[in-house]
Amino acid sequence: MRYTHGLEGTTYAFDGLVDLLAKATPRRSGDELAGCAADSDAERAAAAWALADVPLERFLTEPVVGYEEDEVTRLILDGHDRTAFAPIAHLTVGGFRDWLLETAVRPDAATTLGALAPGLTPEMVAATSKLMRNQDLVLAASALQVTSAFRTTIGLPGRLATRLQPNHPTDDPRGIAAATLDGLLMGCGDAVIGVNPATDSPEATADLLHLLDDVRQRFDIPVQSCVLSHVTTTIDLIGRGAPVDLVFQSVAGTEAANNSFGVDLAVLREGNEAGRSLGRGTVGNDVMYLETGQGSALSAGAHLGVGGRPVDQQTLEARAYAVARELSPLLVNTVVGFIGPEYLYDGKQIVRAGLEDHFCGKLLGLPMGVDVCYTNHAEADQDDMDTLLTLLGVAGAAFVIAVPGADDVMLGYQSLSFHDALYARQVLGLRAAPEFESWLARQGMADEQGRIHPLDPGGTQLALMAAP
């Protein structure tokens, strides 16, 4: 199908949905690298006009990645719920943006939008997001409510949870314990205490799982832990009786990109089943923790769609959420600025992508968080992270990631600090997950408003976790 739009005396033509979606995407370096971005701002604006007129039905008949060769496409189309889709089946992409913003300001918005999710495909949601300004992405997301639960409840209104990320370059147990102590004393960790292991060795992973589980049990903390090893490593460790709370995996929006991570839908489902079989949750049994990020398919050379055309990275990212929702995860986050400036060049592109990913994931029914982050070769700094964090707090993000002093000394990038999480809770009146907040209060670590008291390690029993 060929799409056209005339602007200022020039007619712009787009060869199929793949081309149209890419050209309508707000400018970003990854699409320029892939060679699918608009050549000019005028072409980008014309593409947005043309995209606005595309009926939502078209996304059910014109896949961006082939049905026969990609299991993610089959998952999306075979799993589409026509009944849920019915209320918006008559709309165009532009009409759906209007419908969303009208619905978002009504009192029953959360219910209406929640019921719609199974009727939406990632491509519909990505297309709509390309027509939305940052404030639209914030407004619509803020009206959505998605909850999940294990030992804490994630995604409740007025709450902002945090992943405490106590990484260490050599997985030193006391080093990880010291960073965990720092985070807990700052009221962080209610989404998960999650370590990126320095190696994928099953033995090292098992040691870390025992370390975190011992801390949780010793101090009776209502949290879940996770060691972010490959899903097959975790499945193996479950079989060997390791204390696995959450099953982690990075996922992407094409079968080929997932294969480059060493996974497919079958092994992800197997991981989910293995985790659930342990029944270790208390207030719920959602066990999957998934990470995504724009550019992951391109970096694996697995970004081509129908006709061998490059698919834009934001549409592919939204497709990763179809993989995620199949697994009813506890947590999903985009690692938005991690992959580098060749995908998201500067603070403006990172902020935009963070809001897009959060909106798309949440609208598709995911408990969506964001790793608000950047690398030293991107044109970004802490001010940009402050901006994105504040916007995400307003948009109702389920959780953010926090590391000591915003400096991840193992992965070599900057995320948020524990202080940043306290800032967001303070200015936006947000609180920790209720189960964790009660624990903080019982420990005398927080006041009735959930504000964290300034504490040093000598002021609490928790200091024992980092003792020799």
Next chain:
Amino acid sequence: MSAVPERPAADPWEPLRGLTQARIGLGRSGSSLPTRRVLEFRAAHAAARDAVHEPLDVDGLVAALGELDLGDVAQVSSCAGSRGEYLRRPDLGRRPAGLSAVPASDADVGIVLADGLSPRALAAHGPGLMAALVERLGATYSVAPPVIATQARVGLGDHVGQAMGVDTLVVVIGERPGLSVADSLGIYLTHRPRPGLSDADRNCLSNIHPPEGMGYDAAASVVTALVAGARELGRSGIALKDSSRAVAAVDGGGA
């Protein structure tokens, strides 16, 4: 400076700081970071950014290499026309703008000194590492005069190595600066270099920045072992990696 208080005499976090390089126990000003911590972070980030963006002083590097008496040093640049383009377009950083300056060589090993993401690292550690490489490699192999490459990614070396005609190419390149270390070098070794190879065809050493990171001689001896392994195996990459891991682990143990 009176607005920036010194760390209190009794720091309750002091016993824990030795356990991790992570920025733990930073204290609080209300909910926020104390001024001192904000300034420390800003200075570290500035150093990392400067390491990325300050161009390589090619003349200075040529002069420093001249003292090693390695022969005529050639220079190439990639197709990336500016630092901004280099950062956005890794594909251009892998392609040479021209190879006419690269002389053919009948040497066993060629060495490319690439600015990569930290020209500062190459300026700081390039000559010292080069001296160690020539000493270690030169005991067994012939080594071609080095080629300096600017706005360069690792893959650029495939073109340079093919133009030189060497059996094995060693790319020494500035690594992405971290907040704590902004001047670290990496080494990528490729046997039978030619365009179209992938990272799976290379062997990598990283974190070369003495005194904290791996030392020059330790890196050079690992490279020499890898060259020997590659020549024996007929290729570099994943198959070679396992046999050299033990060497790398021992020599890099102090990093």
